[in-house]
Amino acid sequence: MTEIEKTLENHQVRPTAMRILIYKYLAEKEIAVALTDIESAFAKAERTTLYRTLKTFEEKKIVHQIDDGTGISKYALCESGCNCEIDQDLHLHFHCNNCNETVCLTEHKIPQIKVPDGFVSENVNLVVKGICDKCSGQ
Amino acid sequence: MTEIEKTLENHQVRPTAMRILIYKYLAEKEIAVALTDIESAFAKAERTTLYRTLKTFEEKKIVHQIDDGTGISKYALCESGCNCEIDQDLHLHFHCNNCNETVCLTEHKIPQIKVPDGFVSENVNLVVKGICDKCSGQ
DNA sequence: ATAACTAGTGCAACAGAAGTGCATTTATTG
């Protein structure tokens, strides 16, 4: 029983071959991935399977969905690289306009956002766009 | 020559009947609207025309596009209700999970966001989700 | 005013992502 299998079972997800592969893929990638990314990485697998796997992972809090403003849903593992459990579920993501990759910037906390009276804040999504470290030539 | 016609011409957009209507619609709405919203409001007009009108408006800085995390592009007039000209093009939007409406919260400035070395910030998109004033019963 | 030209609109079609229903396979449990 591998680490990944344990992790999946801890989240009430049965560790099938496909799921382990997808988990591995997500773990290796440091960036948020879209369904199509996984699709091209696993050419043999059906899109639907990948789609439903991601949905399952999302439900079971293994990954969380990221909206980086490209209009395409992306996903990233919740552990180590993302603080989606903390208080207000603050997401801080950086989307590179050059390479189109989206990364989690977890070191940088989001300042408390105030909303007007009557508004109830449940969730904050912050996407910074620009040029990432790899593309800016450091 | 109405106010709206003047506004359009000031932005180098020829004030056609359709465009005036769409501008009026946007001005009346206090919330950001999606293409489909306009579509159902103007059942007679073609979707393509509305689409291209919005694109033209966007190009000419009459409206700006909002990504509220629903995956559907929305638009709002740049004037009075949005500060899309200021320094870093900071957008602060509130999306109600109940009524699904998205509004601009212009009174509340976005604090300066720091990004790690090597990253260059060009644009910041902040969407707060929750319950709006209308739905929270004030 | 009219011909020539340009901008705007309508229609049709396509692309990509997301989502659903159903049959089949795989795994689990009695």
Next chain:
DNA sequence: CAATAAATGCACTTCTGTTGCACTAGTTAT
């Protein structure tokens, strides 16, 4: 091993966004 439940594969559908092309309306020059 049979019965059951979960996972997967396939075929479709829907929705948003987008483009090409023909046609119309509006503008400009002669």
